[in-house]
Amino acid sequence: MIEFRIDRRSGVAAYQQLVNQTKHALRLGLLRPGDQLPTVKEVVTTTSINPNTVLKAYRELEREGLAEGRRGVGTFVSVSAAPAQPEADQLRAELAGWMRRARQDGLDREYVEALVKAELDLHYEGDGR
Amino acid sequence: MTTIALDATALTMRYRRGWGLRDCTFELPAGRISALIGPNGAGKSTLMRIATGLQRQTSGEIRVLGQVPGKHGANRRLAFLGQDKPLFKAFTVEEMLRAGAKLNPGWDDQYAQRLVREADVPFGAKIGTLSGGQRTRVALAIAMGRRPELVMLDEPLADLDPIARQEVMHAVLAEVAETGMTVLLSSHVIADLDGVCDHLLLLADGQVRLQGDVEDLLTQHRVLVGSRELVLPDGVVEARTTGRQATVLARTSDVPGWDNNEPSLEELALAYLRSTRKVAA
Secondary structure: OOOOOOOOOOOOOHHHHHHHHHHHHHHOOOOOOOOEOOOHHHHHHHHOOOHHHHHHHHHHHHHOOOEEEEOOOEEEEOOOOOOOOHHHHHHHHHHHHHHHHHHHOOOOHHHHHHHHHHHHHHHOOOOOO | OOOEEEEEEEEEEEEOOEEEEEEEEEEEEOOOEEEEEOOOOOOHHHHHHHHHOOOOOOEEEEEEOOEOOEEOEOOOOEEEEOOOOOOOOOOEHHHHHHHHHHHOOOOOHHHHHHHHHHOOOOOOOEHHHOOHHHHHHHHHHHHHOOOOOEEEEEOOOOOOOHHHHHHHHHHHHHHHHHHOOEEEEEEOOHHHOOOOOOEEEEEEOOEEEEEEEHHHHHHOEEEEEEEOOOOOOOOEEEEEEEOOEEEEEEEOOOOOOOEEEOOOHHHHHHHHHHHHHHHHO
């Protein structure tokens, strides 16, 4: 189970934040196929958002095949939802190594962020966010 | 298709000293949480009192859950929690619940008791000794005890401390999640309603200034920041200038040349409220 957090100043719609956080948790392996997502009641009482917003987020996750609603029980991560990818561990390790080198070479955080963003924009052009 | 919980056509309330409501035409969709926003004296309480049948309009029409208010006595499917949170101070919480059961046909006693238990209010305590937050939770339990389809809450958070505000709001949201009931919630603290309400009805001087789905309204407006030399787009609600810079809230899509941002609910509502104040002045 995960707990959602809504940042009201982010400018990102609340339902989209729920969708993003669920995907993020899936990528990090904090959520696995078959896990239950918090009930609508639980989400509204931890985040103070409208229940319809939660339903909208869960519908979106269902539409993308990442979650499935079970009537009267709740919403669960789809069995078919891709779990955290094993190759992602390898890639992350390589990235960590790169970061260490960047730091040793005296690149500051903002410079590294700008580099990463530039490469992201180059390689994921048109993928949206 | 959305069904309509409440609709009004040219609803008007004329007092000896002026207008309470003036030619208000609006709809509240069922199953949603609607915000009723407006300055003091905008007509928020008048609107709720007319909807409950406590007061009769001068002209125009209103239907609540398909019924004309007051025509067949109090509407059983409607609950109203007034600003004064009417409870008998000398009663204990338990006695108050028993009174609720006697006074309300279709009372769900188990449900009302559960709401009080969830609020951690002792059943034996006298109403007069409760904190503001506890009193609101008891009043809420009594209003909800009849299992309404539509609940109207008039400034339920006024006079509560920040933690009590949050707890009351959570209690309301949890019941909406569970029952799918329709809520109309008035407040003049707009930040309390941000994210909570998905429909907006904004009143000023007894008139409807803005209404609709909150998300739609936010995407239909922009906060524009740029040089004051720039040409203003159509649909300007409010424009302010400081030095060489202009800040504009307008009903528009992105305008080239300006820095475009979607407004927050508070920015949107305040711009509309300020713009009506300037016209009146």
